[in-house]
Amino acid sequence: MELRSIKKHLRPSQKRIPEEKVNPFAIGNFYYEEISNLTQAGGWSVDFVNKKSYFDKQARRILKVPDTYIPTLSQSYLFYAEEHLQKATDLFFTCAQGDSFSAEIKMVTYTKEVFWAKAHGKPVKNEKGEIIGIRGVFQSIDQEKKKEIQIETSLDIIEGHNKRLYNFAHIVSHNLRSHVSNLQLTTALFETKNLNQDQKELFDNFSKIATNLDVTLKHLNEIVTLQTNVNKEKEIINIEQVYKRVIDSIRQISLQNKVVYYTEFSEVEEFPYVSAYLESILHNLITNAIKYKHPDRDPEINIFTYEEDNKSYLVVKDNGLGIDLEKHGSQLFQMYKTFHNNEDATGLGLFLTKSQVESLGGKITVESRVGKGSKFTVQL
Amino acid sequence: MKYPIEIACIIDDDDMYVNLITKVLDMKNLVKNLLIFKNGKEALDYFVGALKKLEERKIPQVILLDLNMPIMNGWQFLNSLSEYNFPELKNATLYIVSSSINPSDIERSKSINLVKDFLIKPVTIDQLSEIFIDTSV
Secondary structure (H helix, E strand, O other): OOOOHHHHHOOOOOOOOOEEEEEEOOOOOOHHHHHHHHHOOEEEEOOOOOEEEEEHHHHHHHOOOOOOOOOOOHHHHHHEEHHHHHHHHHHHHHHHOOOOOOEEEEEEEEOEEEEEEEEEEEEOOOOOOOOEEEEEEEEHHHHHHHHHHHHHHHHHHHHHHHHHHHHHOOOOOOOOHHHHHHHHHHHHOOOOOOOHHHHHHHHHHHHHHHHHHHHHHHHHHHHHHHHHOOOOOOOOEEEHHHHHHHHHHHHHHHOOOOOOEEEEEOOEEEEEEHHHHHHHHHHHHHHHHHHHHOOOOOOOEEEEEEOOOEEEEEEEEEEEOOHHHHHHHHHOOOOOOOOOOOOOOOHHHHHHHHHHHHHHEEEEEEEOOOOOEEEEEEEO | OOEEEEEEEEEOOOHHHHHHHHHHHHHOEEEEEEEEOOOHHHHHHHHHHHHHHHOOOOOOEEEEEEEOOOOOHHHHHHHHHHHHOOOOHHHHEEEEEEOOHHHHHHHHHHOOOOEEEEEOOOOOOOHHHHHHHHHHO
């Protein structure tokens, strides 16, 4: 059908029809009704002069009132949950005095079902500015409110759970450590000079076992402490200051290993972080770089910050042994996985570092080539 | 025989630990008179008794205090003792010796004047020697 033909068909009849009935965008009943349907919000009003109350179609539907029901101000209390009756009274009162309100309130349907509602109200004034009534809209938010309460309850339960786990870990580790400490003292006091070679070897195991137990418990404690400190407050940290502190603390091994440091923090000098974590992360990455230096050359460690796509990054790059990422890549940040036969390798360092970085909402990645070196990038 | 320390005390409910420490101290001849208290209350009673009677000679020069004890724990002992405010206590060197590696415990100990240091068990033989010899100087 051609457009012109359609127009013929739709030629308005002789009788004039009010624009709102034809133009869907004319302000009037249609728009209001559709919004009301979509948002499930009902309108109400109270006329002080004529002593009349009014519920619109949606309001009646939400409150489940029968068609014959005529609302009155004196009966309005029936629609509020008992514990919120005072709140409703106060709201209406303040509104009648001239202040509009917006509140979440517990209401009751005609059929005695309780539900959460969000209500707005404004005073109505006559030409003289006198308040002659109040009116507003309300909406059932029962589903959302119930979900909100459920989430809060779950959060409380989880928090309680975590606290108990934390206490449990501390108590257990504390008691275990008491026993380990006694074991260590006992082995230290034991006179081994009267033992034969075999016996002595076996006895030495006691000492080693005790030490290993001790170290494992220390790790447990570190990790548990870390998990529970997730809510630590971030403050603005100056990376240069933290870097200086770390370098100071490892002065000896830096000198022993003839380490050369290059730093560049001008692009990102400060950022919100937790000082203790940053120190720990830097310390671990730098000491790793020194530990795994290449035997043929002095270690050179590059530490710098940069910004990309509105994100800040910290990089620690070295010219050390490098890591075979194909072989070990997936295990690099896991607990107790070591890849070099280094005596100092506890297997915990990178795991802790990753935990710390992630607990503050960041990411850590590594690039490396065997024989060339490694580059750790922390997205802050 | 000359001992670095005349009188010291251990306040700890772990019998095995107390036995071991006693052995170490004996072996190295670090103290002449070693007092043992099983909990804070026993220790407090002794201290208060001695200090009230002005028997200064009976106040231990080195005190090794555990934190977790029944009846009255380390913190309660320290609180009660500081309430008495005995000036003679200035000459006593008190160490908290605990298996606890809880950072909040360590922080808390820093805020108490009486405490010289927080030692984490196990205390090594060398550490003990150092403490007793250093204090005697």
